[in-house]
Amino acid sequence: MTTDLNTLLTALYVKIDDHLAGGRRMGRPPKLTDAELVTLAVAQALLGFTSEARWLRFLPARMPGAFRYLPGQSGYNRRLRTALPLVKQVTRWLAADTDLWTDTTWIVDSTPVECGRSRPTVKRSELAGWAKYGFCRSHSRWFWGLRLHLVCTPAGLPITWALADPKIDERQVLMAICDHEPRLLDDRPGLLVIADKGYVSAELDRFLAERGVRLIRPSYRNRKPHPGEPLLKSIRQLIESVNDTLKGQLNLEQHGGRTIDGVGVRIAQRILALTAAIWHNRATGQPVTRSLTAYDH
Numbered sequence: 001m002t003t004d005l006n007t008l009l010t011a012l013y014v015k016i017d018d019h020l021a022g023g024r025r026m027g028r029p030p031k032l033t034d035a036e037l038v039t040l041a042v043a044q045a046l047l048g049f050t051s052e053a054r055w056l057r058f059l060p061a062r063m064p065g066a067f068r069y070l071p072g073q074s075g076y077n078r079r080l081r082t083a084l085p086l087v088k089q090v091t092r093w094l095a096a097d098t099d100l101w102t103d104t105t106w107i108v109d110s111t112p113v114e115c116g117r118s119r120p121t122v123k124r125s126e127l128a129g130w131a132k133y134g135f136c137r138s139h140s141r142w143f144w145g146l147r148l149h150l151v152c153t154p155a156g157l158p159i160t161w162a163l164a165d166p167k168i169d170e171r172q173v174l175m176a177i178c179d180h181e182p183r184l185l186d187d188r189p190g191l192l193v194i195a196d197k198g199y200v201s202a203e204l205d206r207f208l209a210e211r212g213v214r215l216i217r218p219s220y221r222n223r224k225p226h227p228g229e230p231l232l233k234s235i236r237q238l239i240e241s242v243n244d245t246l247k248g249q250l251n252l253e254q255h256g257g258r259t260i261d262g263v264g265v266r267i268a269q270r271i272l273a274l275t276a277a278i279w280h281n282r283a284t285g286q287p288v289t290r291s292l293t294a295y296d297h
Helices: 003-018 034-046 054-061 073-082 084-096 117-122 170-180 180-188 202-209 229-249 261-285
Strands: 105-116 131-136 140-152 159-164 192-195 213-218
Touching: 003 034, 003 084, 003 261, 034 073, 034 084, 034 261, 054 073, 073 261, 084 159, 084 170, 084 261, 105 159, 105 170, 105 261, 140 170, 140 229, 140 261, 159 170, 159 261, 170 180, 170 202, 192 229, 202 213, 229 261
Parallel strands: 105 192, 192 213
Antiparallel strands: 105 140, 131 140, 140 159
């Protein structure tokens, strides 16, 4: 196996098709299968197309024959929004198929997902009630949108994620994530979670300790530092680099979603693209696990 884009897409399609083999759909079979749809979405994210219309115009000219059938922009958008549960499931299949899945160290953080800038957009958006104003401490600015809460391994493999109201406390979201999928914790005895100062909470410490999880985060200035705390800065930088990959190479901030389903599937699409690249890099024995360079052409 090699690290070119065509090889990745072929391996991804075969992996999804094998998992979906034997499944039945109601009604007439679609011209574009579910495996082809997800593969098409990953290729779009890896090649940096934020416009679905431009992406569907690009394919016949630059990648003729890659997909036996291409829907129109509205049909592709509708199929993709409906496929959100499938995109999440494929992400889990790929992540669980790597040796990184059983890592007993997690890094958790949140990052803004802006959904609009002008006041008229905020007023008429279908995201009203979901998206709200929040403050980004890293960039000292306010934004209107959601927050992506990402849990990953030190190598950058996404374990789980959630989109939430930016006003909801990060600690509450982390507890909700753990409650939503308790098996993730049960399957990793002695799990260590590394976070920043935003996760300082006696309630969160008790919650995780009851589940056999240890949380390490920087102490406040007026508190005695934890042993090994000077090493946290370099480890914390790892998830910042994952967020930078999602934003800088996979255009997380240019998602273009106008509804909660639209935003959700576009975020899931980019997380799947990152997971697929890591999965393929590990399968082909590449020295840099999270590199997207080989697929960015």
